[in-house]
Amino acid sequence: MHLSEIAQILALEIRSAAKHLDTDVLGGYASDLMSDVMANAEEGYLWVTLQTHANIVAVAAMKELAGIILINGREPEKETAEKAEEKNIPILVSRLPAFELIGRLYELGIPGLRADAEES
Amino acid sequence: MDLHVHTCLSPCADLSMVPRTIVGRAKQAGLNAVGICDHNAAANVQAVCEAGREAGIAVIAGMEVTTAEEIHLLALFESEKKLLKFADLVRNHLSGSNDPELFGDQIVVGKNGDPTALEESLLIGATDLGVNRMVKEIHQLEGLAIASHVDRQTFSILSQLGFIPAELDLDGVELSQRAGPEEHYELRGLPVVRCSDAHFPEEIGSAFTTFFIEEASVAEIGMALAAREGRKILKCRARDS
Numbered sequence: 001m002h003l004s005e006i007a008q009i010l011a012l013e014i015r016s017a018a019k020h021l022d023t024d025v026l027g028g029y030a031s032d033l034m035s036d037v038m039a040n041a042e043e044g045y046l047w048v049t050l051q052t053h054a055n056i057v058a059v060a061a062m063k064e065l066a067g068i069i070l071i072n073g074r075e076p077e078k079e080t081a082e083k084a085e086e087k088n089i090p091i092l093v094s095r096l097p098a099f100e101l102i103g104r105l106y107e108l109g110i111p112g113l114r115a116d117a118e119e120s
Numbered sequence: 121m122d123l124h125v126h127t128c129l130s131p132c133a134d135l136s137m138v139p140r141t142i143v144g145r146a147k148q149a150g151l152n153a154v155g156i157c158d159h160n161a162a163a164n165v166q167a168v169c170e171a172g173r174e175a176g177i178a179v180i181a182g183m184e185v186t187t188a189e190e191i192h193l194l195a196l197f198e199s200e201k202k203l204l205k206f207a208d209l210v211r212n213h214l215s216g217s218n219d220p221e222l223f224g225d226q227i228v229v230g231k232n233g234d235p236t237a238l239e240e241s242l243l244i245g246a247t248d249l250g251v252n253r254m255v256k257e258i259h260q261l262e263g264l265a266i267a268s269h270v271d272r273q274t275f276s277i278l279s280q281l282g283f284i285p286a287e288l289d290l291d292g293v294e295l296s297q298r299a300g301p302e303e304h305y306e307l308r309g310l311p312v313v314r315c316s317d318a319h320f321p322e323e324i325g326s327a328f329t330t331f332f333i334e335e336a337s338v339a340e341i342g343m344a345l346a347a348r349e350g351r352k353i354l355k356c357r358a359r360d361s
Contacts, residue, residue: 034282035273053189053250055281077250 001025001108003046003067003090010104012069012092015076016084025066028110030102034059041065046110048102052076057083057091067091071098121336122146122328123155123180124194124268124294124315127164130184131224131244133319138233139164139171141321146177149325149359153178153336155315157194159243160185160214162207163228166200170231178336184268185210186246187254192268192275194294194315195258198338202261209257213249216242251277255289264291264342269317270307271299284308292345297327297358311345314356329356 004021007014014021026044031037032051041047043064049056050071057080060068067090070076076084076091084091094101106112125142126133146154156168156179165181172179181203182196197203217240218226226239249257258265267277267284270293277284277293283306284290292311295302302312314327332352333340343351 033279035279038282051189051280053252053281053285055283055285058285059282077252079252 001110006046006105006108006110007092009108010094010096010101012094015070015091015093016081017067017088017090020088020090021067023066025110028102028105028112030098038063040113042113046105048098048105050074050098052080054080054083056080057087057089060084060089061087065089069094069101071096071101121153121155121180121331121341122149122151122316122318122325123153123182123196123266123313123341124157124184125154125318125324126158126184127156127168128225128227128229129158129161129164129239129243130319131159131218131220131226133158133224134321135225135227136321137319138229139168139231140175140233142168142324143171143175143177143179145321145324147175149328151177151325151328153180154324155180155182155194155196157182157184157196160210160245160247161226161239161241161243162203163237163239165203167229167231169200174231180336180338180341183207183210185254186275187251188246188248189251189280190246190275191251191277191280193251193254193258194266194268195263196266196338196341197261197263202263206258206261206263210247211241213247214241214243214245215248216245218242218244251281252285252288259289262338264338264345266290266292266294266313268294269296269299271295271305278305284310291342295327295356297323311347311353312356313345313353314358325359327356327358330354
């Protein structure tokens with residue numbers, strides 16, 4: 001599913017890289033510790049977090065993530081939005097808390113790292 | 121010097137961490153100076169400074185502040201006055217009230233250790249100031265900003281932000297008592313200090329830093345961190361290493 005479709009269905013507000021929403025989202029990862037995201041997120045994944053520091057852009061760029069969703073209406077810091085624009089990393093803002101947002105992403109069929117976990 | 125010691129004001133510190141005990145243990149441990157850094161508060165610094173003057177040991181006025189990213193930073197100031205200004209700012213950016221049953225007591229004491237008040241705000245919480253802004257605020261008051269226990273998996277700049285942002289103007293980083301050699305961490309070439317992060321009297325001085333400076337002041341420590349005018353860090357280590 002394209003990031004642009006997800007943004008539309010979940011009423012996400014776009015804060016950067018609006019021209020880079022046509023990428024395919026391969027999965028999702030949620031964490032607020034960037035060391036954890038660097039260790040575990042995968043290329044093409046959408047990252048759900050509450051962190052707004054500019055380092056989120058560097059982490060997303062390094063891991064080649066599809067984009068970042070900030071939860072609870074949190075706004076990226078000014079520097080974060082600028083860097084994200086420069087690095088073509090879409091940052092989207094959801095009004096929902098993490099639990100609700102991730103539930104809806106899951107309903108849309110966005111898998112996690114271990115989509116097979118529930119069967120095992 | 122051991123620049124990172126808590127008092128009984130910190131909810132997680134032992135109630136025996138009162139001014140005279142702290143300076144007594146610090147002297148016993150052979151330290152020339154001790155930095156008082158409670159979580160997000162400074163109400164016990166003056167009492168420890170007084171006890172330090174009596175005992176003949178320098179006390180550095182500091183705080184271990186929590187940023188919005190839940191990063192702990194040591195903020196060290198030249199004077200109690202500047203620290204108190206900083207404490208006002210921090211108070212305005214903290215929210216919630218403490219539950220001693222859950223988090224521990226937050227006791228303000230006089231130099232003899234007699235309780236004079238209970239701090240009610242939630243010192244274990246985080247401020248809503250991001251790390252970039254916090255470092256700027258510390259520098260505005262001519263303080264030093266040192267990232268706490270960067271080797272740890274919680275509340276450290278490396279755990280929260282993954283790496284130290286290149287543009288962040290830190291004066292140094294702290295390795296905790298149990299940290300490995302500094303080459304094990306990505307410290308961007310920042311000056312390294314080791315401190316005990318003592319929450320119990322017996323931990324005071326369990327890690328320390330030796331500076332080549334003229335006196336135990338924040339200005340001199342700042343010059344040593346920046347390796348300016350002949351000042352420098354001579355060594356830093358844990359006591360049992």
